[in-house]
Amino acid sequence: MDIAPGVGELDLHPDHLPDGLVVANRLGLVCSFNAEAARLTGTAPAAALGRPVEAVLPLEDPDGRRWWRVTNPYRGLSTRSGQPERNLLLPGGREVLVAARYVRSRPAGPVRRLVVTLRGTDARQRSERSNAELIATVAHELRSPLTSVKGFTATLLDKWDRFTDEQKRLMMQTVDSDADRITRLITELLDVSRIDSGRLEIRRQPVRLDEAVRRHVKTLVNGGCPAERFDLRVTEPLPGLWADPDKIDQVLGNLLENAVRHGAGTVTIEMHRVPPSTTRPEGTAVTVSDQGPGIPEEAMHRVFTRFWRGGDGGGTGLGLYIVKGIVEAHGGTVTVGRSAGGGARFRFILPAGTPAFLA
Template identity: 75%
Template sequence: MELPDPAWWGLSPDDLPDGLVVADELGRVVCFNAAAARITAQRPQQALGRPVERVLPLQDTEGRPWWQLTDPYGGLRTRRGQPERNLLLPGGREVLVSARYVRPAPAGPLHRLVVALRGTEARRRTERRHAELIATVAHELRSPLTSVKGFTATLLAKWERFTDDQKRLMLETVDADAGRITRLIAELLDISRIDSGRLELRKQPVDVAAAVRRHVEAHVAAGEPAGRFRSGIASPLPPLWADPDKIDQVLGNLLENAVRHGEGTVTIEVAPAEPTRTVPEGTTVTVSDEGPGIPEESMSRVFTRFWRGSKRGGTGLGLYIVKGIVEAHGGVITVGRSAAGGARFQFTLPVGTPAVLA
């Protein structure tokens, strides 16, 4: 079956993000879009009407001519195309190429040859991101696993030599390090779901004010002075349907960052959102501190993977996950500078509906 005309959707070949090269039944190029021109460094006027194998003198990574290997016009008539693979243009430039063979009948002669071209930059960026993630995970896992292995091996070998207090201290350390590993695995699962669009939201009514109070009380119970926190909660707030566990995760991360990396008073404000085109009705939560703040040149990278505001621990994945959770709810999150000069994070969630999203 021949490809539908892009004009059906009000598009032209030049609107496509990938390179598109179409050759007729004689192998002459009849379509050469703007992306193909950019990838191959040729003008469409140079390509149209010429034999496709001359317009695209492709070679595989071993230097063999791709057109001779695939032979779309003279090969088996049952073939329907070529899967995407890495090929070389003149000069050794890499490009991802796939082909589709359009035939008027299942075993008929080739009517159209459709070649798709993609640059390798996006793939290389993805590969670098994966490599960075693997390196970060390996680094973050090494320390707690070494601790767990060391203490458990010591206890197994010399159990009778330690007092009960010493055993308790070592087991508490093992438990804390196991918790670090569990949190890291949870972060990796969240990233996988965010990147693949499979983050599940189990929506129900959420009391944001109560959630804020709960997180503040937890920090006070952990030893932070109660006077370090100041909460301002407007009333009434619009009803909010959201995933309470995910909202707890967002609040927990932002407050933890403010406590760990900020200074002075940590202020949490909850108020009805100012209506915007993106969020016509909802709730806005602002978390700010009085620390040194985030350098202006780093503002644009705060919500990217592996960004760290300081060298004091952390995987650099938390704010990336926070942004993914807020956006999965249809909300927005921003970062800026507080009135006191510290960091200021603000996220807005729409009222939402009781539906379950995936």
């Protein structure tokens, strides 16, 4: 019988997870059913394993519609990566929060694994607290630039003739900068929403990852960062990459800007080919490391969660959460660790391009 990918490699046994975990194979048969899933559903693992997942989880929405008929991943849109968490009902009317992730053998390919998580309604309070924190963070981040924009525009409208052209230009530059800051925040919020709902759209095309890295480094240098601070190491040749260039730019921009802002010393960017194995296709690995204070060991597991802030605590704390969401939407992985110099080290691996592109 198939087993869930990576389950045997986890340090934490599935039965020790706080949420219910149900994994189905490519045929839709349950191959993993942990203790919390058994507690929430009232179904013993032995009675669930090997059975169709829709029979093991006969979930309905509050209107009485069968969840499986609406969200069947094996026959649905091939671009979907999962289903957002929502409130559903088990037989007898018991409420649970349910989310699903689709693991595909290749982008837009057939579903190889279906991973369903179940949480009791007590988890709703945690979700509500998270949403409240998001609203508070957004309000705080918007208040400063909007106050600045309102102040400068009101002053200019009221006392236009009292300012020189140079003073007006400086004020308008500040307004323009604050408008960019607001736009970036709105973009982050939209990305978070799409990642949470499993609807992050990936527009794939050939991408030269080494050229993208060089372009970002040049932008940082033009912005005043010393060129000698960057050490780019590319092991040729790199495999072709079939990805969304705008989304990859977000990942690179976030990691490099974090290294510059929160790190110290030399920022090293390493790129090399990752050979194929029995569990993953050929890919490209990108590592960004610095020589700063690094990330405390006790915080490593929280780096890619919402609202985690390193360094001086500035920003929304959503950047690395978005990085993880984008990389995983491409079928890749991202990890964090400590560099040889003691600073932070981020590494992401993206699968290579399609055979048609590589040809």
